[in-house]
Structures are given as structure tokens and as C-alpha cells.
Amino acid sequence: MSVFYLAAFLAIFFAIMTILTKNPVHSVLYLVITFFTLTIHYILLNAQFLAVVNFIVYMGAIMVLFLFILMLLNLNKESEPMKSTLVKVIGGIAGMCLIATLLGAFRVLEPSHAMIVANSDVGLxxxxxxxxxxxxxxxxxxxxxxxxxxxxxxxxxxxxxxxxA
Known part of the structure; x- marks a missing residue:
């Protein structure tokens, strides 16, 4: 269980770092680490196929594509458009809705008990x-x-x- 809690903490931490980082390249790299922690969760759930697909497709292909596009665009502070106050207000409302949803989900959840798997070959x-x-x-x-x-x-x-001719 300690591997699960460590991977869960790292997934949440790097997901938050993905959002809070100002540098887009660092944000994509944090997202790659987040996907890696999700791969660890798939392995713990005995879903080896999903773990391999997550590792190859998301971490390998899509994240390399994101990094390539970000480096190709060469985003600077001067090229970033100024955001209006309406966009900031809508973003704040969306963030509050997300927090309300998370609080509601955590209130409904019960403490997890030991899970008994009937067929351990499910994810093979x-x-x-x-x-x-x-x-x-x-x-x-x-x-x-x-x-x-x-x-x-x-x-x-x-x-x-x-x-x-």
C-alpha cells in the first residue's frame, strides 16, 4: 500500500506543478512525470496492457509532440496576449466549480477496504x-x-x- 500512496502523492504533486509552472516546457515535463505515476497505478491494478499503452502512447508520442510544438512556437512574454478580466473571472468560477466537485466527491467516498479480486488475470x-x-x-x-x-x-x-514533360 505504501507504493500506492507514494505514487498517488507524486501524481497529485506533479499535476499541480503542471498547472502552476509558468514555463510551458517545464509544464509538459511535469505532465510526463504525472503520466509515469499513472502508469505505476495501472501496474498496481494489474492492468499491464494499459500501463504499456500509457507509457508508449502518452509518455512517448504525445508528450514528445507537445514538446516539439512548444519549442517550435518559441513562446515569449511579448507574444502572449493580455487576458481580459472576463476570462479571469470565468477561470475563477471554473476553478471554484472544480473545488466544489472535489469536496463533494471526497465527502461521498468511504474508507477503502481490502479489495478481493475474483480473477487476477483480468488486465493481462x-x-x-x-x-x-x-x-x-x-x-x-x-x-x-x-x-x-x-x-x-x-x-x-x-x-x-x-x-x-
Whole structure:
């Protein structure tokens, strides 16, 4: 249980640091660490597939894309537009709604008891593959054809039109 509490504390801490940091590159790096702590939670929940997908897709691909875009934009203080008071008031109201929601959620929650798992193989990739290829074979194949079609379309759109003389 101590690993859970440590990972939970670090997830909350780095999520808050993501919001409070002024430097956008530091904010993205804190978000990467937050995703890593969520990967630890997935492993503790015996959801290895979700842990690997979270690690590869979110931490690997999306965060690298965020960092690339932030470095490409080269945001300076001079290029940042001034925020109106209306935007600040709406942001304050949204923050208060979030705090009210969190307080309401914590009031409803009961202390957790020891959880007994009936099937400990629930989050394993082996079982996910069995369900995916037995019960959901047709939707899986249709989505693969859709992704293949999108990839071919993207290649055709990106291809330069070469005219021969």
C-alpha cells in the first residue's frame, strides 16, 4: 500500500506543478512525470496492457509532440496576449466549480477496504487478445481497414504531384 500512496502523492504533486509552472516546457515535463505515476497505478491494478499503452502512447508520442510544438512556437512574454478580466473571472468560477466537485466527491467516498479480486488475470494482454479476437473480431478488422484507408489517404494527400514533360 505504501507504493500506492507514494505514487498517488507524486501524481497529485506533479499535476499541480503542471498547472502552476509558468514555463510551458517545464509544464509538459511535469505532465510526463504525472503520466509515469499513472502508469505505476495501472501496474498496481494489474492492468499491464494499459500501463504499456500509457507509457508508449502518452509518455512517448504525445508528450514528445507537445514538446516539439512548444519549442517550435518559441513562446515569449511579448507574444502572449493580455487576458481580459472576463476570462479571469470565468477561470475563477471554473476553478471554484472544480473545488466544489472535489469536496463533494471526497465527502461521498468511504474508507477503502481490502479489495478481493475474483480473477487476477483480468488486465493481462493474453486475456485481452482472446476477447478481442473471439468476441470483437469483426469490429477489430473493420477498424484496421479504416486505419489502413486513412494511412493510404494521408500518403496520397502528402504526395507531391510530379508532372512529366
Amino acid at each position: 494482454v493474453k486475456n485481452l487478445g482472446k476477447v478481442l479476437f473471439k468476441e470483437f473480431l469483426l469490429p477489430f478488422e473493420i477498424s484496421s481497414i479504416l486505419l489502413l484507408t486513412a494511412m493510404v489517404g494521408a500518403v496520397l494527400l502528402a504526395k507531391k504531384d510530379v508532372k512529366k
